[in-house]
Amino acid sequence: EAGVAQSPRYKIIEKRQSVAFWCNPISGHATLYWYQQILGQGPKLLIQFQNNGVVDDSQLPKDRFSAERLKGVDSTLKIQPAKLEDSAVYLCASSRTGTGGVYTFGSGTRLTVV
Amino acid sequence: AQSVTQLGSHVSVSEGALVLLRCNYSSSVPPYLFWYVQYPNQGLQLLLKYTSAATLVKGINGFEAEFKKSETSFHLTKPSAHMSDAAEYFCAVSEGTSGTYKYIFGTGTRLKVLA
Numbered sequence: 001e002a003g004v005a006q007s008p009r010y011k012i013i014e015k016r017q018s019v020a021f022w023c024n025p026i027s028g029h030a031t032l033y034w035y036q037q038i039l040g041q042g043p044k045l046l047i048q049f050q051n052n053g054v055v056d057d058s059q060l061p062k063d064r065f066s067a068e069r070l071k072g073v074d075s076t077l078k079i080q081p082a083k084l085e086d087s088a089v090y091l092c093a094s095s096r097t098g099t100g101g102v103y104t105f106g107s108g109t110r111l112t113v114v
Numbered sequence: 115a116q117s118v119t120q121l122g123s124h125v126s127v128s129e130g131a132l133v134l135l136r137c138n139y140s141s142s143v144p145p146y147l148f149w150y151v152q153y154p155n156q157g158l159q160l161l162l163k164y165t166s167a168a169t170l171v172k173g174i175n176g177f178e179a180e181f182k183k184s185e186t187s188f189h190l191t192k193p194s195a196h197m198s199d200a201a202e203y204f205c206a207v208s209e210g211t212s213g214t215y216k217y218i219f220g221t222g223t224r225l226k227v228l229a
Contacts (some may be wrong), residue, residue, distance in 0.1 A: 004157070033216065040123075042204055042219030043158070056216060091157060101146050101208035101215030105157035 002026065004106035006092050012112045018080035021109045025074070025094030031055075032069055033103065034077050035091040043091055049075065050097075082113045116141045116207045120220035128228045133177075133192040135223045137205030140186060146208035147188045148217070149179055153201045161203075164188060175199070200227045 005024040013019050025032050030051050035043035046065065048056040051072035060067070064083070069075040079086055089110050093103040121136040139145055146165050150158040162173025169181045175198075179190045188205060202224045206217040 031215075040221070042118075042206075042221045043217075044219070045216050048216055093158075095215065101148070101217070102160060102163060103158075103217065105150075105159070107155070107157045110155075 004092055004094055004104050006090075006106035006109055008109055009107065010110050010112075012114060013082055015084055015113050016081040018078065019082055019111060020076055020078045021090050021092075021111075023075045023077070023092030023106060025092070026096075026104055028096060029094035029104070030072070030097045031095045032075050033093045033095075034067055034075070035093065037089040037091055037108070039088070046077070046090075079111075082111075084113050087111055087113045116145065116209050116218050118205050118207050118218055118220040120203075120205050120223050122223055123221065124224050124226065126226040126228055127195045129197055130194050133190070133195045133199065133225065135190040135203050135205075135225065137179075137188045137190065137220060138186050139188060139205075139207045141207055141209075143209075146215070147179075147181065148206045148208065149173065149177070149188075149190050150204045150206060151201050152204065152222075158204060161190070195225075195227045197227050197229065200225055 032049045034046045037043040046060045047067045049069040067077045089108040091108045092106045117140045119138045148163045149161040152158045162171045164181045172178045177192045202222045204222045205220040208215045
């Protein structure tokens with residue numbers, strides 16, 4: 001099966017600009033996750049979708065971050081305006097309901113804010 | 115809340131030597147535990163998972179991990195390191211119900227294999 005697709009792979013922007021990341025999960029995977037991985041740290045969950053509904057966005061900085069998953073398939077994560085501390089790798093993952101929590105991760109988008 | 119602690123942010127071993135990466139967790143319920151590997155500029159790849167079946171779990175690439183409830187540990191081992199094992203390894207605990215699981219990750223251990 002095809003993996004989790006993410007784009008772009010790399011993005012460099014200036015602070016206060018906006019940026020968007022795209023994720024297409026594995027076909028049939030109901031749950032989609034966005035994680036932020038800052039250099040030297042483990043991934044941190046930003047938002048979790050079950051189909052097109054939000055399950056958990058408790059750690060999403062809602063003043064600048066937004067995410068949507070229209071039609072319960074692909075998803076977009078947006079940052080507006082970006083700050084220097086948003087420099088990180090943004091990982092998308094998906095899982096099939098009932099797999100005991102096994103995720104499949106995409107390759108990530110590396111964001112650098114200058 | 116559940117949490118994961120990985121002891122040692124960097125571990126170096128000689129090629130052919132035993133690999134031991136440590137992970138301790140805290141959980142109020144029987145956990146699902148995972149080890150993932152991340153190669154440079156790639157996403158995370160599942161090595162193995164514990165889901166309350168056998169306490170000794172075998173994964174890919176010769177890795178295995180043992181769940182020890184009394185020690186709240188889930189250490190990752192491999193009898194003989196290979197150069198290709200150089201990567202970052204993450205331990206994670208999963209929490210959730212009804213299929214809507216989410217991972218809590220440790221901070222990772224970078225494994226260096228010396229020739």
